[in-house]
Amino acid sequence: MLIPEILVRAFLKWVVVVTALSLSVALSFHACSTGARRNGYVYYRLTANPTTLDPALIVDVTGGFISAKIFNGLVKMDENLNVAPDIAEKWDISEAGTMYTFRLRKHVYFSNNREVTSHDFKYSFERILTAESRSPNTWVLEKIFGARRFMAGKTKDLAGIETTDRYTLKIRLEKPFSPFLNLLTMTAAYVVPEEEVTKWGDDFSSHPVGTGPFVLKEWKHNNQVVLERNDNYYNGEPRTKGIVYRIIPEDLTAVTEFELGNLDVLTIPAYEYSRYKNSSKWRNLISSMRGLNIYYLGFNCSRPPFNDINFRKAVSYAIDREKILSTFYENRGRLAEGPVPDMLRKWPPPSKQVYDPERAKGIIESHGLKNTVIQFYVTSDQEVVDIAEIIQSYLKKAGLQVRIKQLEWSGYKSAINNGEADMFWISWWADYPDPENFLFPLFHSSNHGAPGNRSRYTNKIVDGLIEAGQTAVDPSARDSYYMAGERIIASESPWVFFWHKTDFTVRQPYVKNYNIYPIYSMDTGLEVSF
């Protein structure tokens, strides 16, 4: 006898026990289940659990992406990246560019069935600026007259916001600020009902109530977020019953879920791009979106060796960006000619950063910089590490020694914010579609470190041009300031401008009217249908 009979019996007993236990476990935890597919709902993937759905606190794209379906603001972006009416049906801007008068639509309701009035916007904006909300987004509204005094607790009322009647809201700015309407399209400027915020307190982030086309039905943290159609939405009816965001951290798992039809739309992971592009089944179901972003190699301009313009230029001459873009990056982006994305630049681009390895070597040798050691900080993302190694090999040919230091995101961000790196790889994505968003935070000398200028680039002329652009009321004058600023920046090479990434999604054949947007806040989920 190969297996003793008693063992076989014991084993069979175990199988019975296992089955019984498994069934009981399965039934007892049914409430936590991802569950069967909901009919009429469109399924998307999220890579991470949204941290919060409270507009005051949202800083992550995931949270912004979902909140755009739950909330509305005064204004929104249209498909041409222009500011369009949302809850405000029209507005006037005073000649001086400091007074904005918004006329609100009537009969716009929160999902708790209360009508939205101008007082709700005043409350929502003041809430962002109060200390209690702990909002990291105060910068969105701090241009409003009296905002700083209000934030400091010196006044109880935000002087720059006035509600003249139920449907009229007046906002006065400290001084003209040309991107102000753009800022109002951001999550921080969404309207929230005071009674719900008071009712839920800190838990409002998990129980958001807004005016948008969808309402939050269920949020199983780290599992899925379910939105349900809001039948009382003021601006049309969503064509689906709802949206399910499944939280799937692993790319390969998400691809499997998509191919099994458990996801309707998938952002294509980089390493799957070729496969989908060359697949006759999927090729025609791919959508692309020219992103409002910039991927760059930043230099720490505040200390040697990158405080020397010649050294910065030499490094930029030494790297063949076009080759990296076309080969390693499979043309999943457009070559950057400056920090401002091509879609936002209404002026001729600055002169191109060329690949000239001989010139790079010449500068490095003539300045006695051969074998200079560069500390190159990157995140541990595999694609970034690969790019870093390519850059390292180019710079080695130019006579420089690059030491790559990988850190996970939190440590990395602290290190580059604090100026520990000589050189770093990072990207910047638009909060709102305005060139100012790619110039002020990234190059103004008041923003060194965490606010965005991690290159610690300092040029008073550039500061002045950016500030002049921010306050210029005339759009053509504003563009000319920004053009001049961008040219100076490009000529001083605080970065090597790599590319503006294009994102690709693939959808199931039965998904209709699917659009991909350059900014999360533009996707309200209204159009997509089956």
Added chain:
Amino acid sequence: MKIFIIRKIVLLLPLLFGITLITFSLTKALPGDPVYSMVGERTNPEIIAKIRKEIGADKGIVRQYIGYVSLLAQGEMGRSYYTQRKVLDDIMIKFPNTLKLALGAMLIAVPFGILLGFLSALKKNSVIDALISSTSIVGLSIPVFWSGLILMFFLSLKARLLPPSGTGGLRYLILPSVTLALPALATLVRVTRVSVLDVIDLPFVKTARAKGIRDIRVRTVHIMKNALIPIVTVIGLDFGSYLSGAVLTETIFGWDGIGRFTMEGILKRDYPVIMGCIIISTLVFVLMNLLVDIIYHFIDPRVRIHGTAR
């Protein structure tokens, strides 16, 4: 026995205190500032300072630690820096999922591991033994991120039998459980084999046979029971570590357990989450060991649980 259990539980307190102290010091020593991750870009330095003050990061490490311990003493673990949700509430949601996964893995690993290991020992140096031993080495060597993806490829994508990811009932549980069970199963095969071989030639086995006891009874009752001590130890250790979360398995299969929660906390420097998860994991691990100690007593009366061996 009661004294032993009470003593073990009392000893938990200094252990937990030590764990909180070490974990707290280590997390604070890590590079990275949670506030930078919390605020996103473009935040005013004043706001950063304000948030730092609110989460107590502006205080000295000793005061921060005392604050945390006093919070624990009130039965609280604080709120996540990011989600503002109570850490204990989240752990209470995720721990049953982790328990379910660990249980699933052990229910697969234990019977198959012991059965195959026993068989391997009984058929020592045979083809079966060679086959089982070499397969178990393969099982030990394959990392879970590979076996998980392979199982997903065949059973989900190709055969369409099971969902590739999600948290839920039995259908969702099978793939991650099998993935997690494979290395434990392989370990159990090897440990069982060695343990059985250790006792198979001992005098009490010969005595049993000389007494005319049936061979099957000798093998199962006399040999197996005496070989169980190391096997139970391995089961206890594995089960304890699975209850602390299986980061890779939970990530691959999108399983909402403690492991993924801990990992996310670590990556974001969400200190209340890290601390909460580690304290709970320690507690579970120690209690598992206590349970193993108690089981020893029943398996082998020579092991006196109040300390001395006879």
